[in-house]
Amino acid sequence: MSKTDRFLRACWGQEVDRTPVWLMRQAGRYLPEYRATRAKVSGFLELCQTPELACEVTLQPLRRFDLDAAILFSDILTVPHAMGMELDFLEGEGPVFRDPLREASDLRRLGQPDPEQDLRYVMDAVRLIRRELDGRVPLIGFAGSPWTLACYMIEGRGSRDFLHAKTWMYSDPESLEALLERLVLALTDYLHAQAAAGAQALMLFDTWGGTLTTSAYERFSLAPLQRVIAGLRATAEAKELPIILFSKGGGNWLERMAASGANVIGLDWTIDINVARTRLGKKIAVQGNLDPIALYGQAALLRAEIENILCANAGRPGHIFNLGHGITPQTPIDNVELLVETVHAWNGCSNDSVYEEY
Numbered sequence: 001m002s003k004t005d006r007f008l009r010a011c012w013g014q015e016v017d018r019t020p021v022w023l024m025r026q027a028g029r030y031l032p033e034y035r036a037t038r039a040k041v042s043g044f045l046e047l048c049q050t051p052e053l054a055c056e057v058t059l060q061p062l063r064r065f066d067l068d069a070a071i072l073f074s075d076i077l078t079v080p081h082a083m084g085m086e087l088d089f090l091e092g093e094g095p096v097f098r099d100p101l102r103e104a105s106d107l108r109r110l111g112q113p114d115p116e117q118d119l120r121y122v123m124d125a126v127r128l129i130r131r132e133l134d135g136r137v138p139l140i141g142f143a144g145s146p147w148t149l150a151c152y153m154i155e156g157r158g159s160r161d162f163l164h165a166k167t168w169m170y171s172d173p174e175s176l177e178a179l180l181e182r183l184v185l186a187l188t189d190y191l192h193a194q195a196a197a198g199a200q201a202l203m204l205f206d207t208w209g210g211t212l213t214t215s216a217y218e219r220f221s222l223a224p225l226q227r228v229i230a231g232l233r234a235t236a237e238a239k240e241l242p243i244i245l246f247s248k249g250g251g252n253w254l255e256r257m258a259a260s261g262a263n264v265i266g267l268d269w270t271i272d273i274n275v276a277r278t279r280l281g282k283k284i285a286v287q288g289n290l291d292p293i294a295l296y297g298q299a300a301l302l303r304a305e306i307e308n309i310l311c312a313n314a315g316r317p318g319h320i321f322n323l324g325h326g327i328t329p330q331t332p333i334d335n336v337e338l339l340v341e342t343v344h345a346w347n348g349c350s351n352d353s354v355y356e357e358y
């Protein structure tokens with residue numbers, strides 16, 4: 001089975017010869033070759049905006065590890081940037097918007113980007129990566145969720161409690177919905193353009209969905225995501241692509257996530273994958289679940305964690321091995337190698353924990 005088939009078939013819940021594996025943030029600072037490429041440019045945004053370099057760093061982890069998919073190298077914040085918000089990536093702090101949105105009238109500052117113009121560098125990177133991959137593995141495109149992007153646009157930076165974003169939500173929900181709707185339109189166009197440029201699967205990163213109450217999650221995170229997915233399904237280019245939905249901390253809402261129209265549900269490490277699969281049933285695939293910090297530990301314990309996840313899925317199609325969130329900068333490379341090899345070498349559980357029906 002070709003690697004292209006392995007990942008895409010697993011997304012559709014079809015039988016595969018072995019479990020496909022890729023890692024969120026697989027290109028990044030834990031790789032010395034990434035740090036070397038990054039040192040050639042003045043800032044992180046320049047790396048994203050130079051298609052040759054974005055292509056180079058996309059391919060770097062694939063040269064080292066036997067991964068079953070590539071993910072476009074970019075960032076979720078390129079979309080608000082293209083809507084007109086000035087963005088800096090500060091060393092040691094991460095992304096910062098100079099003028100965060102704080103009230104409804106600030107929405108007037110936002111433009112509606114044309115992806116082939118204002119985000120052309122992303123589409124050029126997608127085209128270049130597809131050419132360089134030459135069919136070896138499929139390319140995943142991605143975007144942030146409307147709620148997650150709104151959090152950064154309102155806070156201006158990462159936050160512990162999302163005080164500004166949530167205060168807005170609890171004091172003027174209609175104008176927050178207006179902001180989310182602007183993002184729905186921008187993200188639908190953006191992901192559609194990635195599909196037209198050659199992305200073979202699309203992933204939605206709802207990193208901050210899990211900070212909400214159940215009713216707020218439904219209204220401000222999931223409903224806009226559903227509109228993005230429905231918009232994509234209405235286009236010829238994206239209709240046939242698998243869509244992966246990852247709401248970090250979304251374990252409470254798996255059934256609702258599954259009803260969003262996504263084909264694959266991303267799981268963080270806080271939900272038991274057995275429970276997740278039982279609740280989700282057969283119709284939808286799952287991805288993820290390994291605690292990224294397990295990669296810092298002892299090899300034998302890491303292997304046990306990996307096998308637990310594989311055994312929970314034994315005999316069930318529709319599983320893509322991944323971490324429960326992005327790989328972190330100090331991760332030892334040897335353990336990443338061990339992870340990929342363990343997943344690929346795996347040939348069944350030793351403890352008969354194969355699940356018949358669920």
Ligand SMILES: Cc1c2[nH]c(c1CCC(=O)O)Cc1[nH]c(c(CCC(=O)O)c1C)Cc1[nH]c(c(CCC(=O)O)c1C)Cc1[nH]c(c(C)c1CCC(=O)O)C2
Nearest residue numbers: 024025026027028044071072073074075076094205207326
């Ligand atoms: C919240 C979020 C962001 N960006 C992203 C998310 C959602 C996923 C998640 O929850 O991790 C998504 C993202 N960011 C990046 C990718 C690349 C593709 C991949 O390998 O998965 C993807 C898919 C590269 C990146 N995005 C960023 C880096 C590090 C920048 C550098 O090299 O200096 C990389 C490799 C910067 C970034 N970008 C963002 C933050 C908070 C930071 C700073 C934190 C950090 O430094 O790790 C916003």
